[in-house]
Amino acid sequence: MEVDEPTGIYPSATELDRTESEVIEALKKRSQQPIPDPDEWLDEELKRNILLTSVDAILNWARRSSLWPVVCFPACCAFELITTAASRFDISRFGMEIIRASPRQADLMITAGTLTWKMAPQVRRIYDQMPEPKWVIAMGACAISGGIFRSSYSVVPGYNRIVPVDVYVPGCPPRPEALLYGIKMLQHKVSKGSIATEGREE
Amino acid sequence: MTVALSGQEIADKLDKQFPGGIVESSQDSLVVNSEFLLMVATFLKDTPDLDFNYLTAITAVDYYDYFEVVYRLTSMEHNHSLVVKTRCYERANPTLPSVVSLWRGADFQEREIYDLMGISFDGHPNLKRLFLWQGFKGHPLRRDYW
Numbered sequence: 009m010e011v012d013e014p015t016g017i018y019p020s021a022t023e024l025d026r027t028e029s030e031v032i033e034a035l036k037k038r039s040q041q042p043i044p045d046p047d048e049w050l051d052e053e054l055k056r057n058i059l060l061t062s063v064d065a066i067l068n069w070a071r072r073s074s075l076w077p078v079v080c081f082p083a084c085c086a087f088e089l090i091t092t093a094a095s096r097f098d099i100s101r102f103g104m105e106i107i108r109a110s111p112r113q114a115d116l117m118i119t120a121g122t123l124t125w126k127m128a129p130q131v132r133r134i135y136d137q138m139p140e141p142k143w144v145i146a147m148g149a150c151a152i153s154g155g156i157f158r159s160s161y162s163v164v165p166g167y168n169r170i171v172p173v174d175v176y177v178p179g180c181p182p183r184p185e186a187l188l189y190g191i192k193m194l195q196h197k198v199s200k201g202s203i204a205t206e207g208r209e210e
Numbered sequence: 211m212t213v214a215l216s217g218q219e220i221a222d223k224l225d226k227q228f229p230g231g232i233v234e235s236s237q238d239s240l241v242v243n244s245e246f247l248l249m250v251a252t253f254l255k256d257t258p259d260l261d262f263n264y265l266t267a268i269t270a271v272d273y274y275d276y277f278e279v280v281y282r283l284t285s286m287e288h289n290h291s292l293v294v295k296t297r298c299y300e301r302a303n304p305t306l307p308s309v310v311s312l313w314r315g316a317d318f319q320e321r322e323i324y325d326l327m328g329i330s331f332d333g334h335p336n337l338k339r340l341f342l343w344q345g346f347k348g349h350p351l352r353r354d355y356w
Contacts, residue, residue: 126343161350
């Protein structure tokens, strides 16, 4: 029986060996010189600029994909936030499942609840202890403006009196979907940042 | 179920012990003259068949003409309860005797009443604001606070 006989559309084993050797020889022939560095023609300054843009892209990707919230849940919006973190809505889909007890390991403050003036220095302190870069989502009517307690003697009329707020999520309380939308808006904001212009006005 | 004792009956008993100490009484509660408050409270706590060894709550009410402070007492021993009230007619600097020496649980509640209603308690070991901060102007649960 002839082993090397071609059968149907398939080439014989000898034929395969021969085409393989042709491919390898051709590649070897045209690969005798190393491929030149594509940005070799750039001068030093220009190179660094192009590198900076890439750093921005990767930093923003990393930052927006691992927003770790800090524990700052003074009132009832906390339950919607807990629901958002739990399995049905699951913010770990956005890289946020680790809610840090220590502000030093967090970069996002979700202010879930009414803030009283007595509690305000502690919230400011938590914010100050968070390392840069850091963001704040004001969750719910109380966090935005004080809500129904706005005219009260003891309530801060909006977290933006205490800490700079990036995203406002309205509702009383906001549904988890609303908070998720706010988080996605914040991620959109983070993705547009640049380390060249970092450091915000306080 | 805890038996709510009749204020009327207790008032009759107290009236013999402290003439002039009881201002008025009803089925639900009895009102004590504030000068007799500490003596009446001690009596209610230490008398064996009353034995009110637990202070459930203290509340204060602003009736414009006077402040009324409500003490809800319970006996763990006999499983009965009683509501004792006292009144304070001064508005500028209302003062009542503190019951912290009898019931330690009164500590924070008297501080809360001092904080929000502005009633001072004589003999309180640490009378300062509880919910609001030092330097806050006024007492917000008063009717005339604005």
